[in-house]
Amino acid sequence: MHHSVSAVLLFFLLAGEGAALAQSPASTVGLSVRRIELASDDAQPAPEVAVSLGLSTVFLFDSEASREGLMLEGRERFAMVDAGLNTLRLVPSEKISAGERLKLTVRFQDGAAPASATFVLVAHPARSEALVEVYRRKRSVETYQEEVRQARIEATQCREENERLRAERSAPDGLTGLISTKVLSGRGVDFRDVTMDVTQGPGGAAGKQLVLAYRTARRVAVEVTLKYVGDAQPWTAVGATLRSKTSDELKVRQVWQSGPVAPGSDTQRVVVEAEAASESPQGSFTLKLWDADMRRTVTLGNVTFP
Known part of the structure; x- marks a missing residue:
């Protein structure tokens, strides 16, 4: 079952309205080579x-x-x-x-x-x-040339990312911003309630109450309503990954949480927004959320998009 009204409200939020805890974690999607000289x-x-x-x-x-x-x-x-x-x-x-x-x-x-x-x-x-x-020994010229080549690729990606961020920062808020940045691209927003299908891994820092999956022409998002499960310490997600069963990882653009999951807070919402790898990402994904010290996590499996 697809809906669109509350979905547009969510993407107002993603566009920048009311994002008190908005964060944009760095993405490490893709395999890179780390070189260490002793x-x-x-x-x-x-x-x-x-x-x-x-x-x-x-x-x-x-x-x-x-x-x-x-x-x-x-x-x-x-x-x-x-x-x-x-x-x-x-x-x-x-x-x-x-x-x-x-x-x-x-x-x-x-x-x-x-x-x-x-x-x-x-x-x-x-x-x-x-x-x-x-x-341990002196590296060959070829390894340095390859490192320079990778650095140039990363620099180009950084420039493109900076240009995209500047364009989004200069865009208006609300529905106009979504249209101007082509997030909607004439197709609107589809969403699906996947709460009953989603599984939660054991030992999570918070429990899932509601899970909604969203898709536009260029982005996907997962909205998770989390509930307090008795952990004495407040919990706030600072990073996330969305990985398919074939280990393909969507590029996460931002993680937003309405407030810390803590005693007396009842429930809190977490929204993870990512770039769509295709017009409609196929199959199920695993969403993993972690806090600042990386020790307390929330893992949700079988997340699918409309």
């Missing part, structure tokens, strides 16, 4: 590397590493630890907690300096660094 002394701090439940993080070393010399704090929190001579693949299991910090030390076989490398694995609720290249 110094020959112990002066540099241990680099932090993001890992996440069920997602692979692969280290690629330019020197052969010792499998016996691998030391991983909290090894039981990983579903896979696959160590090769030049590679190390890690997949965290459900035993890992968001915000947890675990030390990883890799020792090299050739005895050259530095003899080992230490990293701090930081558990993120939904995102991980897919590929980390680690260099």
Whole structure:
């Protein structure tokens, strides 16, 4: 069943009216390569590397590493630890907690300096660094050229994003703004009540009461009414991901919450807005929300769009 009146009211909110807690989290959609160069002394701090439940993080070393010399704090929190001579693949299991910090030390076989490398694995609720290249020796010209190429692509994307943000900031509020930025693009807003279909993961920081899914020509949004479930600490979502069953991730544009979920607050609304990957995103998505310390999350599965 599709509706349109309250949907337009929601997108008034997304356009900027009454967004007291509006936030625009940085997006890390897409796979990028992290490059780490090791110094020959112990002066540099241990680099932090993001890992996440069920997602692979692969280290690629330019020197052969010792499998016996691998030391991983909290090894039981990983579903896979696959160590090769030049590679190390890690997949965290459900035993890992968001915000947890675990030390990883890799020792090299050739005895050259530095003899080992230490990293701090930081558990993120939904995102991980897919590929980390680690260099002990002087890097080749080709790797620097590739890094420059990626930097140019990212700079171009940043310029385009800045131009889009400036255009949206200069647009009028309300329905006129939605029309001027082509969010509606002549088709209006469709929405669907998916409360009965959506499943909630165990141990959430708040309970779901109502879930509505919205779609326009260029955007999708999920509105979740959350209820207090007895957590003593107030909870406010600061970040979100929308990921399909095939691990495709929609680019989240902003997260808005009407107020903290806390004792006495009854219910609060959270709205997650994302770019539509296609005219009509197919299949179901998992919505994950997390707070500032990344330890308390809300996970909703089987979210579908009209």
